[in-house]
Amino acid sequence: MNANLLSYHKVTDRLDFGVTTRTLADFRADVAFIRSLPESQRPEICFDDGYEDAFENAFPILAESELVANLFVITGVLGRRNVWDFTLFGEFKHLTKAQVRELSDAGWRVGSHSKSHLALTTLSVAALRAELRDSKKFLEDLLGKRVTTISFPFGNFDERVVEECKAAGYEEAISIKKPSQDGFVKRSKAVYRFDSLNAIRAKLRNDPLELFRLRVINACSRATILMHRLKGYKPIADAE
């Protein structure tokens, strides 16, 4: 992965007031901007969560510009609705196994976004290992390729999580919050609903004000973690 990463979540025109949703028109403009940069300065595009719209909406737009993306899949919810997220405006479907395979065949690089989208730092060692190892094995069996990258749910990690990732065979990790000192965890900047092209430029040059803004928005993910706790959300059983 190169140094500059941008993370997307949903690309859809469906009514949704979530901050992580990007409209098709905005995404098209983002991609045209990225494509216009010299190749050495182009950021890599990442998709967290593995929603169906990565296949239906983002894939064709990127293909028109001959670009591919990195896809980070929550393996426990493939083909299912977003039970792990708490949105006020309807449910969204995750990619099916066949769609993940098709994206991989088209050159998208597929990595893990864990099995259940729990905050990894809160888990017991056994539960943490299951999230890291089961999702990796699931994707490797599905794609017939090695899977060596993980994007951390909510961007949350600590030293223990990094050590367990290395022991599980991951070679790099991504966090939307911060990088690690040793370079194992790379920082990706999330792109949100209200971001202009100027905001994206600011993300790419690590503008301090933009990084502060991202910190404020990312802090909102604590609400989802809190909801998990309140609702007693448990790790998802292995997918079929």
Ligand SMILES: [Zn+2]
């Ligand atoms: Zn996520």
